[in-house]
Amino acid sequence: MRFLRRRPAATLPDDWVDIVERNVAHWALLDDEERERLGDLMEAIVEGKRWEAANGFALTDEIRTVIAAQAALLVLGLGFDWYRAVQAIVVHPSTVMSHEPRPGPAGTMEDGPFPLLGLADSNFGPVLIAWDEARANARHPEWGHDVVLHEFAHKLDMLDDVINGTPPLHRREDGVRWYEVCTGELALLRVGEGWPLRDYGGTDPGEFFAVATEAFFDLPLELEAAKPELYRVLRDFYRQDTAVRARRAAGREEGH
Ligand SMILES: [Zn+2]
Structure with a gap:
């Protein structure tokens, strides 16, 4: 059977x-x-x-x-x-x-x-x-x-049972750096120095992660230039280099 x-x-x-x-x-x-x-x-x-x-x-x-x-x-x-x-x-x-x-x-x-x-x-x-x-x-x-990236990012965050801005990281030793970078950037966002992150990311650490995710995919060059440490922790987590991808596509358009 x-x-x-x-x-x-x-x-x-x-x-x-x-x-x-x-x-x-x-x-x-x-x-x-x-x-x-x-x-x-x-x-x-x-x-x-x-x-x-x-x-x-x-x-x-x-x-x-x-x-x-x-x-x-x-x-x-x-x-x-x-x-x-x-x-x-x-x-x-x-x-x-x-x-x-x-x-x-x-x-x-x-x-x-x-x-x-x-x-x-x-x-x-x-x-x-x-x-x-x-x-x-x-x-x-x-x-x-991007509402889809935002909401699905929350679903990654909650895989460790709690929406706290930290999804399950690939290596346990990445936790300290993640926490330091995200906490620092959340504080900057709350005093108006968050660009290119949307202000809504200042609500709490969970919203910070979802909003930072939107910028990582949608404004990678801006994020990499303004907040290189945040860009790097997100790149290591998502295992995608969105800035490299954006530069590669721009190069193709210019005919290189
Ligand atoms: Zn949200």
């Missing part, structure tokens, strides 16, 4: 390369080997995770493909297993309003509603993504804001 392979609810469409080429600016930066690896990861994410649409919304191949491409980019140097805390991906057509109180400045709580572009619930809950944001961010990495 043999086991039947469970048929996935969704598969990567045949024209996934066209969809990614049209919608995801990062694609142009990748070399052939990286593109092949990205496709394998996208297939694993589309087939291996549960995808849900918010009420009254329907998922399309384009939606799954564009979100999966950005999520795959994040773990291009890590592998699919790093998404073991992602149980489901819930896509809303647009920004969702949250009515939960949230932490404000200096230990206060502020009442909602607040716009939520995305949400990575604690533990093994779903990742919630606003499609209009995800699509716009995929086309405009120069904004330095």
Whole structure:
């Protein structure tokens, strides 16, 4: 007797390369080997995770493909297993309003509603993504804001059970440097010296990691120049050299 392979609810469409080429600016930066690896990861994410649409919304191949491409980019140097805390991906057509109180400045709580572009619930809950944001961010990495990279970064952070700005590092001895660099940069961000990081990263160490991740992928040259130590700890963790990739692509454009 043999086991039947469970048929996935969704598969990567045949024209996934066209969809990614049209919608995801990062694609142009990748070399052939990286593109092949990205496709394998996208297939694993589309087939291996549960995808849900918010009420009254329907998922399309384009939606799954564009979100999966950005999520795959994040773990291009890590592998699919790093998404073991992602149980489901819930896509809303647009920004969702949250009515939960949230932490404000200096230990206060502020009442909602607040716009939520995305949400990575604690533990093994779903990742919630606003499609209009995800699509716009995929086309405009120069904004330095990417809701998919942000929310999936939280999922990496929580692999060690707690969102504290530190995902499981590859070597235990990296912990001290990670902590020193991130704590120092979080303090600088809070006094207005965070560029190119978004101010929202000053909320807490968890948001700092997610926001720094967005800059690492979307503004790598700016991050490397302004905050070289932060760039290096992120490069070592993600096992990708995004600045080298950006320079290589720029060189290709100039015809070198
Ligand atoms: Zn966040």
